[in-house]
Amino acid sequence: MSEEAQLKALRNRIDAIDEKVLELISERARCAQVVAEVKQKTLAEGEQPVFYRPEREAQVLKRIMELNKGPLDNEEVARLFREIMSACLALEEPLRVAYLGPEGTFTQAAALKHFGHSVKSLPMAAIDEIFREVAAGAVHFGVVPVENSTEGAINHTLDSFLEHDLVICGEVELRIHHHLLVGENTRVDKISRVYSHAQSLAQCRKWLDAHYPNIERVAVASNADAARRVQSEWNSAAIAGDMACELYGLTRIAEKIEDRPDNSTRFLIIGNQEVPPTGDDKTSVIVSMSNRPGALHHLLQPFHDNGVDLTRIETRPSRSGKWTYVFFIDFLGHQHDPLVKDALEKIRDESVGLKILGSYPKAVL
Numbered sequence: 001m002s003e004e005a006q007l008k009a010l011r012n013r014i015d016a017i018d019e020k021v022l023e024l025i026s027e028r029a030r031c032a033q034v035v036a037e038v039k040q041k042t043l044a045e046g047e048q049p050v051f052y053r054p055e056r057e058a059q060v061l062k063r064i065m066e067l068n069k070g071p072l073d074n075e076e077v078a079r080l081f082r083e084i085m086s087a088c089l090a091l092e093e094p095l096r097v098a099y100l101g102p103e104g105t106f107t108q109a110a111a112l113k114h115f116g117h118s119v120k121s122l123p124m125a126a127i128d129e130i131f132r133e134v135a136a137g138a139v140h141f142g143v144v145p146v147e148n149s150t151e152g153a154i155n156h157t158l159d160s161f162l163e164h165d166l167v168i169c170g171e172v173e174l175r176i177h178h179h180l181l182v183g184e185n186t187r188v189d190k191i192s193r194v195y196s197h198a199q200s201l202a203q204c205r206k207w208l209d210a211h212y213p214n215i216e217r218v219a220v221a222s223n224a225d226a227a228r229r230v231q232s233e234w235n236s237a238a239i240a241g242d243m244a245c246e247l248y249g250l251t252r253i254a255e256k257i258e259d260r261p262d263n264s265t266r267f268l269i270i271g272n273q274e275v276p277p278t279g280d281d282k283t284s285v286i287v288s289m290s291n292r293p294g295a296l297h298h299l300l301q302p303f304h305d306n307g308v309d310l311t312r313i314e315t316r317p318s319r320s321g322k323w324t325y326v327f328f329i330d331f332l333g334h335q336h337d338p339l340v341k342d343a344l345e346k347i348r349d350e351s352v353g354l355k356i357l358g359s360y361p362k363a364v365l
C-alpha cells in the first residue's frame with residue numbers, strides 16, 4: 001500500500017472511532033441529565049439540589065486512572081475525563097466559581113484544572129472577597145491559594161478562615177512555572193524594572209540576583225496585573241506564567257526561571273457543602289490552645305495515638321490576644337473515620353477551640 005493510501009485508511013478508521021466516541025459521550029451526558037432529574041425529584045421540602053459531587057468526581061477520575069492501559073498517560077487521560085465531566089455537569093447546572101483575579105492568574109488556572117473549562121469562572125480582586133462571595137451564596141465555590149512549596153503559607157487565606165465559616169471541599173496542586181515576559185515595545189537591553197506578585201518575585205529571587213541584579217523589583221497585586229503593565233512600558237518586564245503571557249500577548253525572554261524546579265502551589269476549594277468520604281481524603285482544622293507548658297505536645301498527642309498522619313501544621317496569631325496563637329493542621333483521613341473522629345474529640349477536650357474546616361478528597365490531578 002502506498003503511504004498515501006495507508007494514511008487515508010488510518011484517517012477513515014479515526015473518523016469511525018470519533019463517531020463512536022461522540023455517541024458514547026452523548027450517552028454519558030444524557031445519563032448525567034437523568035441524574036439531575038433524580039436529584040430534583042428526591043428533594044425534601046425547601047431543600048436545594050446538590051448537583052456537584054466532588055467525592056464522586058474524585059472517584060470517577062481515580063477509577064479511570066486505574067483502568068488506563070496507555071498509550072496516553074494517566075494524567076492525560078484524567079484531564080480528558082475531567083473536561084467530559086465538567087461539560088456533563090454544566091448540563092445539570094453551570095457552576096459559578098470565584099477566583100483570585102484578574103484573568104490569567106495561577107488561581108484561575110487552578111480553578112479550571114479542578115472544575116474543567118465548562119464552569120463560569122469569576123475574577124475577584126482580593127482573597128477576602130472570594131470568601132464573602134461564597135458566604136453570600138453569589139457563587140457556588142471559591143478557589144484560593146493556601147501554600148507554596150518554596151515560599152510557604154499564604155497568610156491572607158489562613159486569616160480569612162478565622163473570619164468566615166466556610167467548608168473546604170477540595171484541593172488542587174499546580175506546578176508553578178514563571179517566565180520573564182516583555183511586550184512589543186520593550187527594549188530588552190534597557191530593562192530597568194520587573195513587576196510581579198511578591199510571592200513570585202520571592203520564588204525567582206536567586207535567578208534575578210544572577211541575571212538582573214540591578215533592576216528594580218516592584219511587587220504588584222498579581223502576576224496578571226504585572227503582565228498587563230508591561231504592555232505599555234518600554235523599560236519593564238514581568239514575571240508571570242503561561243496564562244498571563246498568552247492573555248496579554250507577551251513574549252518569553254527566559255523560561256522557567258523559578259529557583260526550585262518543583263515549585264508548586266496548593267489551592268483550596270471553598271464552599272458551603274460538606275463532602276462525604278471517598279476513602280482517600282484529607283481534613284483541615286484550626287485549633288486554638290491556651291498558652292501553657294506542653295500545649296503543642298498535648299495537641300499533637302491524640303493524632304499520634306490514633307495513627308493519624310499529619311501533612312501540615314501552620315501557626316498564626318490568634319488575633320484575640322497578644323502572643324496567643326492558632327494552629328492550622330491538615331491530616332490524612334476524613335472527619336467521619338472512627339480514628340480521626342476519636343482524635344478530634346480528644347483535641348476538642350484539650351483545646352480552647354476546635355474548628356473543622358472540612359474533609360475533602362485528596363487532589364487526584
Ligand SMILES: C=C(O[C@@H]1C=C(C(=O)O)C=C[C@H]1O)C(=O)O
Pocket residue numbers: 031032035051052053054056057060084085086088089092
Ligand atoms: C452525574 C452526577 O453529577 C455530577 C456529574 C458527574 C459526572 O459527570 O460524572 C459526577 C458528579 C457530579 O458532579 C452524579 O452525581 O453522579
